[in-house]
Structure formats: C-alpha cells, structure tokens
Amino acid sequence: MPRQTMTADRIVRAAIELLDEEGLDGLNMRSLGARLGSAATAVYWHIKTKDEVVRRAADAVWAEVELPDPAATGWREAATAMATGMHAMLTRHPWLGQAFGSHLLYGRGKARLDDYALAVYERAGFTGAEADRAAATVFVFVLGSALGPAAQISLTRRLGRTGEDPEQQLADTLARSTEIALEFPRLRKRIGTTDYAAAPDSSFEFGLRAILDGFAYRLGAGA
Known part of the structure; x- marks a missing residue:
C-alpha cells in the first residue's frame, strides 16, 4: 500500500486525534510523527512548532x-x-x-x-x-x-x-x-x-x- 503524502492538513487531523486521546500534555512532535508513520523532522518541514500545531488544530x-x-x-x-x-x-x-x-x-x-x-x-x-x-x-x-x-x-x-x-x-x-x-x-x-x-x-x-x-x-x- 503506497505511503500517504505528508501534508499540513494530515498533520492537523492527526494532531486533533492525538489531542482528543492524550490532551495537551500528550502532544509533541515525536508522538505526532509516530502517529503519521514518520519522523518528527518530517512534521517540522510542514509546521514549525508545537504551538502552531495546536493553533491550527484548535482553529480546525x-x-x-x-x-x-x-x-x-x-x-x-x-x-x-x-x-x-x-x-x-x-x-x-x-x-x-x-x-x-x-x-x-x-x-x-x-x-x-x-x-x-x-x-x-x-x-x-x-x-x-x-x-x-x-x-x-x-x-x-x-x-x-x-x-x-x-x-x-x-x-x-x-x-x-x-x-x-x-x-x-x-x-x-x-x-x-x-x-x-x-x-x-x-x-x-x-x-x-x-x-x-x-x-x-x-x-x-x-x-x-x-x-x-x-x-x-x-x-x-x-x-
């Protein structure tokens, strides 16, 4: 099965799922990357900070x-x-x-x-x-x-x-x-x-x- 392309929208959707399950304390770039099947560095390429991830997830x-x-x-x-x-x-x-x-x-x-x-x-x-x-x-x-x-x-x-x-x-x-x-x-x-x-x-x-x-x-x- 081909790997899904990493996008900011995918990151935000995964962040919302992680936040729902673990709360703010459970969200970090490493756990988010793991949920997406990628390294944390791949997340940073699209969204630079955890605060920006939370802001985008909150707005979504x-x-x-x-x-x-x-x-x-x-x-x-x-x-x-x-x-x-x-x-x-x-x-x-x-x-x-x-x-x-x-x-x-x-x-x-x-x-x-x-x-x-x-x-x-x-x-x-x-x-x-x-x-x-x-x-x-x-x-x-x-x-x-x-x-x-x-x-x-x-x-x-x-x-x-x-x-x-x-x-x-x-x-x-x-x-x-x-x-x-x-x-x-x-x-x-x-x-x-x-x-x-x-x-x-x-x-x-x-x-x-x-x-x-x-x-x-x-x-x-x-x-």
Whole structure:
C-alpha cells in the first residue's frame, strides 16, 4: 500500500486525534510523527512548532459547529443551534478549553463563527457594541459550561499517571467533600436527591434559555 503524502492538513487531523486521546500534555512532535508513520523532522518541514500545531488544530475544530441561516430559522433558533453546537464541540475536544489559557489562538475557523454570531445578534435587533456584548455573553457561558467535563477528563488523565486508580481517587475525594457539605443545610438537602458534585440535569439548556430570554426582553420582544 503506497505511503500517504505528508501534508499540513494530515498533520492537523492527526494532531486533533492525538489531542482528543492524550490532551495537551500528550502532544509533541515525536508522538505526532509516530502517529503519521514518520519522523518528527518530517512534521517540522510542514509546521514549525508545537504551538502552531495546536493553533491550527484548535482553529480546525470550529468548523464542526453548524451555523444555520438566521434568516430562515429566526435569530433565537440560530443562536440556540450555534451555542448547542459549540458546547458539543468543546465537549468532544476538551483540550480546546485548556488551550485558551495556554496558547495564542486565532484563524479563519474561529473568525467564521465570530462573524456569524454578530450576524445573529444584529438580526435580533442589537446594534454596534451591543451585538458584540450579546455574542460575548453567550460565548463565555458556553465555554464555562464545557470546562467541567474538560477538567474531569484532564484530571483523570493526570491522576492515572500517578500509578494509582484514578476512579478510586475521585471517589475518595467526593466522599470527603460530601462529608463537609453535610455540615451545611441546603447542601445536605441536595445530597439527598442528587450527586453533590454534579450539576443538575439540563443546566446548560436552562442557562442558555435564561440568557436568550434576557436578550428578548431587553430588545422589547418579550421573553
């Protein structure tokens, strides 16, 4: 079977797979070259640094977010679809949320989504800086909502490297935190109905609806 030609696109696709499996700490040029069946020097020929690999991989995954036409669906439906798609993408690629705090990220994929968000909120009736604020509010909410699952994956990987059972370590920590929570009346009541450390079901959907309700009220359209 003929060997596939090394290209920047192939490197980025392989990097995304490696990042999904191993996180930011598991990505280096040697492991990336091995995944591609080549030496690290072959990767350097196309992309010069690890930081540039992360930047390109981060920008590529934004293309996974579907952006429906707000003229056809209405601004609120388009905003919901965009936010839901972003949340799903960030959950699939938990390393991306971490990369925001450790890498300089930019590119056409993210710019495409930012431009679309402005179009959605301008169609809703926001103008100028208000459209920017609306887009930023939803973006920060989605990013924050996805950080919990991302942190869980990252923590489990790190604990696994200690040689101990990460699931048992997490269970022990939850037990200790639950003991402390029992000292507080509202937390004690909640523990009786749900996992203390878990967010209630549909928290993301609830928060997104509340934000969009607020936008609609502010625009005078009613919630």
